[in-house]
Amino acid sequence: MSAMITVSENLIFSLTSKNFSYVFRVSAEGLIEHLYYGGPLQNPEHVSIHHQRTQRETSSVFEGHQHLNLSGMPQEFPSFGTSDYRFPALHGRNADGNTIFSLQYKKHKIVKEKPRLKKLPSARGGDSETLVVTLEDTLHKLEVELFYTIYADYGVLVRSAKFKNKSDVEIQLQHAFSSALDLPPAEYEVLHLHGTWAREFNEERIAMPKGRFVIESARGTSSAAHNPFIAVMQKGATEDYGRVYGTTLIYSGNFALSLETGEFEDVRLLAGINPFSFHWRLKPGKKFCTPEALHVYADKGLRSMSHLWHDFIREKISPPKFKNKARPTYLNTWEAAYFDVDETKVLHLANKAVEVGVDMLVLDDGWFEGRRDDTSSLGDWRADKARFPSGIPSLAARVKAKGLKFGIWFEPEMVNPDSQLFKDHPEWVIQVPGRKPSLGRNQLTLDLSRSEVVDYLYGQIDDILSCGDVDYVKWDMNRNMTEVGSGGLSRNRQREVSHRYMLGLYNLLERLTTTYPDVLFENCASGGNRFDLGMLSYMPQGWISDMCDPIGRLDIINGASYLYPLDVTAAYIGPSPNHQNGRKTSIQTRFLAGVFCAARGISLNETDIDAYKDDLVHFMDLAKSTAQDMVGGRFDRLIKNQNEVCWQYTSRDEQTVYIAYFHILSAPNLPFRRARLMGLDPKSDYILVDDGISYRGDALMQNGLPLPYVTTSHVSDEVRYMDKGDFSSHLFTFKKTAS
Ligand code: DGJ
Numbered sequence: 001m002s003a004m005i006t007v008s009e010n011l012i013f014s015l016t017s018k019n020f021s022y023v024f025r026v027s028a029e030g031l032i033e034h035l036y037y038g039g040p041l042q043n044p045e046h047v048s049i050h051h052q053r054t055q056r057e058t059s060s061v062f063e064g065h066q067h068l069n070l071s072g073m074p075q076e077f078p079s080f081g082t083s084d085y086r087f088p089a090l091h092g093r094n095a096d097g098n099t100i101f102s103l104q105y106k107k108h109k110i111v112k113e114k115p116r117l118k119k120l121p122s123a124r125g126g127d128s129e130t131l132v133v134t135l136e137d138t139l140h141k142l143e144v145e146l147f148y149t150i151y152a153d154y155g156v157l158v159r160s161a162k163f164k165n166k167s168d169v170e171i172q173l174q175h176a177f178s179s180a181l182d183l184p185p186a187e188y189e190v191l192h193l194h195g196t197w198a199r200e201f202n203e204e205r206i207a208m209p210k211g212r213f214v215i216e217s218a219r220g221t222s223s224a225a226h227n228p229f230i231a232v233m234q235k236g237a238t239e240d241y242g243r244v245y246g247t248t249l250i251y252s253g254n255f256a257l258s259l260e261t262g263e264f265e266d267v268r269l270l271a272g273i274n275p276f277s278f279h280w281r282l283k284p285g286k287k288f289c290t291p292e293a294l295h296v297y298a299d300k301g302l303r304s305m306s307h308l309w310h311d312f313i314r315e316k317i318s319p320p321k322f323k324n325k326a327r328p329t330y331l332n333t334w335e336a337a338y339f340d341v342d343e344t345k346v347l348h349l350a351n352k353a354v355e356v357g358v359d360m361l362v363l364d365d366g367w368f369e370g371r372r373d374d375t376s377s378l379g380d381w382r383a384d385k386a387r388f389p390s391g392i393p394s395l396a397a398r399v400k401a402k403g404l405k406f407g408i409w410f411e412p413e414m415v416n417p418d419s420q421l422f423k424d425h426p427e428w429v430i431q432v433p434g435r436k437p438s439l440g441r442n443q444l445t446l447d448l449s450r451s452e453v454v455d456y457l458y459g460q461i462d463d464i465l466s467c468g469d470v471d472y473v474k475w476d477m478n479r480n481m482t483e484v485g486s487g488g489l490s491r492n493r494q495r496e497v498s499h500r501y502m503l504g505l506y507n508l509l510e511r512l513t514t515t516y517p518d519v520l521f522e523n524c525a526s527g528g529n530r531f532d533l534g535m536l537s538y539m540p541q542g543w544i545s546d547m548c549d550p551i552g553r554l555d556i557i558n559g560a561s562y563l564y565p566l567d568v569t570a571a572y573i574g575p576s577p578n579h580q581n582g583r584k585t586s587i588q589t590r591f592l593a594g595v596f597c598a599a600r601g602i603s604l605n606e607t608d609i610d611a612y613k614d615d616l617v618h619f620m621d622l623a624k625s626t627a628q629d630m631v632g633g634r635f636d637r638l639i640k641n642q643n644e645v646c647w648q649y650t651s652r653d654e655q656t657v658y659i660a661y662f663h664i665l666s667a668p669n670l671p672f673r674r675a676r677l678m679g680l681d682p683k684s685d686y687i688l689v690d691d692g693i694s695y696r697g698d699a700l701m702q703n704g705l706p707l708p709y710v711t712t713s714h715v716s717d718e719v720r721y722m723d724k725g726d727f728s729s730h731l732f733t734f735k736k737t738a739s
Contacts, residue, residue, distance in 0.1 A: 005129045014044035017150040020297040023047050029065050030104040034074035034182050039299050072264045074182030086262050091175035094140040103135035114149045119503045121537035122292050123316045127152040141167035155308040157295045165282040173280040177272035179293035185265035187235040193227040193559045198547040198580050200224040200528035201559030216256040218277040220481030221530040229563045230257040244298045244305045247271050251291035252534035253502040279495035310565035322540035326627035328359035330601035335574045339366035342387035350399045352609045356616040361399050362407035375442045378414040379421030381460040393467035407472030412457045414443045428453050432485035440479025448504030450488040477525040509538040541570050548574030549583045550593030554645045567631040570599035587615040589729040592660050596649045636678045646675045659732040663710045666726050674704030686734035
């Protein structure tokens with residue numbers, strides 16, 4: 001079925017796409033009433049109106065309309081105070097000084113070309129339709145346009161809102177959510193991803209609480225504390241069973257995903273900018289655009305939800321230039337040398353990179369003027385003269401002369417107080433008068449709400465990239481914001497700073513990625529502290545976590561995969577014992593934990609590279625030979641329990657199926673386990689490359705693949721074994737044969 005938006009004579013709006021219908025109407029009172037969101041309907045406009053207009057005890061009746069109590073009515077964009085007591089999508093202060101807004105339907109239109117947001121990243125259109133419904137508070141002359149985009153081939157609904165002040169007095173916006181979704185009463189569960197540095201993307205699954213449950217950020221970054229993703233699920237949903245509503249945002253700053261079970265047990269989801277840290281003064285004639293919120297509906301459990309996200313993110317969010325492009329393998333200097341980098345060492349590491357067969361040398365932190373540890377120099381993006389006397393362009397050229405690509409690290413948004421930039425421009429940091437700014441990693445955040453700061457950063461980065469020999473940029477950001485304020489804005493606009501910062505950052509990224517379309521940008525924020533679709537709109541890949549111990553990383557990758565396709569992630573083989581948690585693991589397990597990421601590499605010193613050279617040659621060769629398969633394919637979570645993880649990755653052409661299996665702690669006399677594979681052609685044979693044995697697709701899916709056995713003793717020659725001991729891993733590669 002192709003994407004279709006229809007509007008009936010009595011103003012029922014029906015949006016039907018690949019795998020969902022979404023229906024709302026203009027009620028007799030002129031309000032926008034939500035009717036349905038779920039599996040596709042043949043006649044969506046005939047959906048029953050499940051809101052029963054019955055006067056409830058103690059309820060207020062909306063503006064004198066018989067039986068209409070907004071606390072029990074599902075709405076598309078609710079405001080507060082006219083008989084609805086739930087958390088609203090719109091809230092603010094009007095010219096009279098009160099907070100009561102009431103939005104009525106005014107008009108609508110359907111457009112074929114999806115409008116792009118002017119200063120914010122937005123999902124691309126193409127084969128899509130967009131419905132724009134205009135609402136108005138006629139008393140205060142606040143107009144709100146609601147945007148709904150659906151696609152023929154993608155099961156994602158994109159929503160945003162645009163506020164326009166049509167009065168001649170200022171209106172103050174406090175809640176300006178992107179989207180509101182009122183779901184009918186049911187037994188729901190909630191899935192979300194929480195964490196901290198080096199422990200990002202932990203999944204938590206809870207029963208939908210009564211009252212309000214919010215995941216949010218007020219740190220100036222979307223943050224690792226809660227990734228901007230939430231799924232509301234039918235109770236008991238599994239990987240392949242149950243209705244699931246997933247939501248995320250194309251935004252990298254302070255966000256909120258709020259769930260509220262109302263008194264009549266409807267569930268309200270609000271998605272958008274966090275109202276806690278936001279207040280926008282909308283002058284007469286001015287507009288305010290929210291970031292886009294994305295919703296998916298999946299009726300076959302979490303696996304189908306993830307596939308909807310993955311396909312959409314690749315096609316409509318990630319920079320198209322890198323779509324389905326194999327990524328270079330790389331050697332990153334960070335865990336090889338930390339700040340102790342100089343020209344000689346980098347060139348030696350480049351030689352090692354050539355020896356083990358990687359494609360790219362990445363010079364991480366430590367290369368710029370005076371940067372010998374994390375106490376100084378951020379902001380001064382000139383090569384350190386003592387350690388890099390010939391400068392970055394010359395180094396890049398020499399690295400490239402060895403047949404490698406060259407990549408470099410920046411942390412553009414930051415400044416150390418001990419830097420020339422801070423001496424020259426102390427006013428350029430996020431700060432408030434009269435308070436000493438709190439430092440994070442000895443650094444301050446530059447005030448990207450100021451256009452002169454954005455211009456300065458553009459110039460600094462352009463100076464390096466314009467040499468033409470930089471193939472890759474790792475864009476880092478290592479602190480959250482505190483004492484948020486800007487000397488560039490008036491007193492009464494200080495609560496706009498966090499959002500204006502994001503607009504400045506997006507502007508900088510837009511300009512740089514437009515000028516350097518062939519440079520591969522990698523998003524990083526102490527790992528996954530700003531891993532979101534806002535950043536991934538500009539950057540084809542991201543450093544998902546600083547946790548490079550493979551066992552620590554399994555949970556992180558598994559959690560992230562609910563939303564993100566792994567071809568927007570990167571991973572490397574780091575040292576053992578691991579520098580984050582001290583665990584010792586084999587090179588194989590270190591490689592396999594990241595095997596399904598798009599970009600694979602190593603970050604080891606010369607001694608380790610020499611010591612493990614044969615293994616590294618083998619795994620970098622494997623990384624290169626599988627690089628094309630690791631973009632655009634299908635990822636499935638097969639097993640995830642306390643002690644085992646098993647993932648499947650099917651190449652885009654469906655000709656190769658990889659199974660990675662991890663066994664965490666060894667134990668005697670374990671059961672023989674199987675993994676039931678997913679999405680194979682039941683009638684085709686799949687040959688296991690290791691031993692040439694052929695398996696039928698249906699048998700692999702129904703009966704399963706016998707997994708290798710972890711034991712200290714030999715059980716039988718029929719059994720396939722893992723390495724003995726803890727933290728073992730195995731990779732199967734199947735090739736499909738003609739059916
Ligand atoms: C944090 C990043 O996550 C690391 O990979 C590394 O680039 C350091 N910053 C450098 O300071």
